[in-house]
Amino acid sequence: MKITIDRDRCCGAGQCVLAAPDVFDQDDEEGLVIVLQESPAPEQHQAVREAASVCPTATIEVTE
Amino acid sequence: MSVVVVGASAAGFATAEGLRRNGYDGALTLVGAEPELPYDRPPLSKQVLTGAWEADRIRLCRPDKAIELGLDLRLGTPAAGLDPATRHLALTDGSVLPYEQLVLATGVVPRPFPGTDGLRGLRMLRTLEDSLALRADLAPGARLVVIGAGFLGTEIAAAARTLGAEVWLVEPEPVPLGIAVGTAVGEFVAGLHREQGVHLHTGPAAAVRDFKVNAGTVEAVVLADGTELRCDLAVVAIGSVPATGWLAGSGLTLGDGIECDAHCSAAPGVYAAGDVASWFHERAGIRVRLEHRTNATEQGLYVAKALLGQTGEPFTPVPYFWSDQYDTKIVAFGLLRGADEVRVVEGAIADGEFVALYRKGNRLTGVLGVRRAKSVRQWRALLAAGSGWDEALAISPK
Numbered sequence A: 001m002k003i004t005i006d007r008d009r010c011c012g013a014g015q016c017v018l019a020a021p022d023v024f025d026q027d028d029e030e031g032l033v034i035v036l037q038e039s040p041a042p043e044q045h046q047a048v049r050e051a052a053s054v055c056p057t058a059t060i061e062v063t064e
Numbered sequence B: 001m002s003v004v005v006v007g008a009s010a011a012g013f014a015t016a017e018g019l020r021r022n023g024y025d026g027a028l029t030l031v032g033a034e035p036e037l038p039y040d041r042p043p044l045s046k047q048v049l050t051g052a053w054e055a056d057r058i059r060l061c062r063p064d065k066a067i068e069l070g071l072d073l074r075l076g077t078p079a080a081g082l083d084p085a086t087r088h089l090a091l092t093d094g095s096v097l098p099y100e101q102l103v104l105a106t107g108v109v110p111r112p113f114p115g116t117d118g119l120r121g122l123r124m125l126r127t128l129e130d131s132l133a134l135r136a137d138l139a140p141g142a143r144l145v146v147i148g149a150g151f152l153g154t155e156i157a158a159a160a161r162t163l164g165a166e167v168w169l170v171e172p173e174p175v176p177l178g179i180a181v182g183t184a185v186g187e188f189v190a191g192l193h194r195e196q197g198v199h200l201h202t203g204p205a206a207a208v209r210d211f212k213v214n215a216g217t218v219e220a221v222v223l224a225d226g227t228e229l230r231c232d233l234a235v236v237a238i239g240s241v242p243a244t245g246w247l248a249g250s251g252l253t254l255g256d257g258i259e260c261d262a263h264c265s266a267a268p269g270v271y272a273a274g275d276v277a278s279w280f281h282e283r284a285g286i287r288v289r290l291e292h293r294t295n296a297t298e299q300g301l302y303v304a305k306a307l308l309g310q311t312g313e314p315f316t317p318v319p320y321f322w323s324d325q326y327d328t329k330i331v332a333f334g335l336l337r338g339a340d341e342v343r344v345v346e347g348a349i350a351d352g353e354f355v356a357l358y359r360k361g362n363r364l365t366g367v368l369g370v371r372r373a374k375s376v377r378q379w380r381a382l383l384a385a386g387s388g389w390d391e392a393l394a395i396s397p398k
Helices: A015-019 A042-054 B010-021 B063-068 B128-137 B151-162 B183-195 B293-307 B373-378 B380-384 B389-395
Strands: A002-005 A024-026 A033-035 A060-063 B002-006 B027-031 B072-074 B079-083 B088-091 B096-098 B101-104 B108-110 B143-147 B166-171 B199-202 B208-214 B217-223 B228-230 B233-236 B240-242 B257-259 B265-267 B270-272 B277-281 B286-288 B320-325 B328-334 B341-348 B353-360 B363-370
Touching: A002 A033, A015 A024, A015 A042, A024 B373, A042 A060, A042 B010, A042 B293, B002 B010, B010 B027, B010 B293, B101 B293, B128 B233, B143 B151, B151 B166, B151 B183, B151 B320, B166 B217, B183 B199, B183 B320, B183 B328, B183 B341, B217 B233, B270 B277, B270 B293, B293 B320, B328 B373, B328 B380, B353 B389, B363 B373, B363 B380, B363 B389, B373 B380, B380 B389
Parallel strands: B002 B027, B002 B101, B027 B072, B101 B270, B143 B166, B143 B233, B166 B199, B257 B277
Antiparallel strands: A002 A060, A024 A033, B079 B088, B088 B096, B108 B240, B208 B217, B217 B228, B265 B270, B277 B286, B320 B328, B328 B363, B341 B353, B353 B363
16 A cells, blocks of 8 residues: 655645544644655555545545 | 435535445436536635646546546536425436435535626636636736635635735624634734735725626725725625525425434435535534535535445534635634634734634633644544533643
8 A cells, every 4th residue: 555645735634643643644833744654554554545535635645 | 226416516526435435336426516527615715716726636536536436427407406205306407317315415605795796897706617717817916805804705815915916805894704713813814914915994894885886897895984995806705605595395494504413314315415514413512504625525424324324423523624824824623603712722823823722601612723733633632522611721731
């Protein structure tokens, strides 16, 4: 699994961090997404798919 | 089973995608009033309006995605009527679609300024076409009056200033966004606009009384105190109304939007999602209708699961919204309107860097921040738990 993000789209809702806290974080100021693991371990995959689907601005793209 | 989704914007598209992701493989029709495939609206008053983004960048669904999802697309055909008893939906092109499950996601339409029908030079902003047309007319030095200083009006003013237009922002309330976020934060937003050279007129004297019109074209906006603001263009941004006119006579309960139960159901086999849906939010204990981009996705995904019988839980999100004003991003969780108190618990509004909590009665109802987005999110858990005010303050750093 590979995660790519279009950071300009991010609205800082932090939904991804709620869904997959080990894989995503936010910067302190604007709350924009930070990817902690670009190729997450298999046990994270379901959470990452969930994070991508709940992102309100379709910022997260997951390739499997 | 057959599912018809009415409304091909964020909520409708999220519902359709959610249905497929959750295993629904039956017939799926997506009806849209606009001829466009689903696209994202927030950038229309931000990046698209300033020209920072090409229109193509806001697509939520490309043609290959629509095929992959197996969508039967009926675009450019607004819905015309509904008979929930026989489960039939009529479209304006004369076709009638039978359905087993229906999702209503028709959104809102801009509230028109009374008596201005057909006036040239007076715009509204809801669609991609509206945004591109406005952008085309906002040459540097163009004189623009923005009527209404809510989120849309303030964002249009900011984008227009960025483009070098001369901007007047008029609002009959004492401060911009005051109803939405409270007076103190509203004053902060007013300051951002004044710093950028926007001519801000607020309070009862700034209510729009009239328009000066020459040969059908608006030449000036006249305020209650007689001030005449000459302009090349005026934009009306005085709120929106749920797009429910076509449902008159359907038997659905239409109040402020389509009234649904706590599970976003409006009638047997009928759900609603997004800006048009008014539902009973069980944790908040009140009926809620949200015009937030994030809610469109969240509610669409919820309705997909509810429709498929995959969740028995009521829909109780913690609402989230953001607004871009120049280089300042405002972010907020919760229900902020009508708060009894707004208290800054981190930073200071005067420094342009703060977190404020919102109280109604003895409960924490919202949190808003500027340049402290990560801190803001840390309050979300308390909102999700329905925290009391004292409990929230006890853990705050100040």
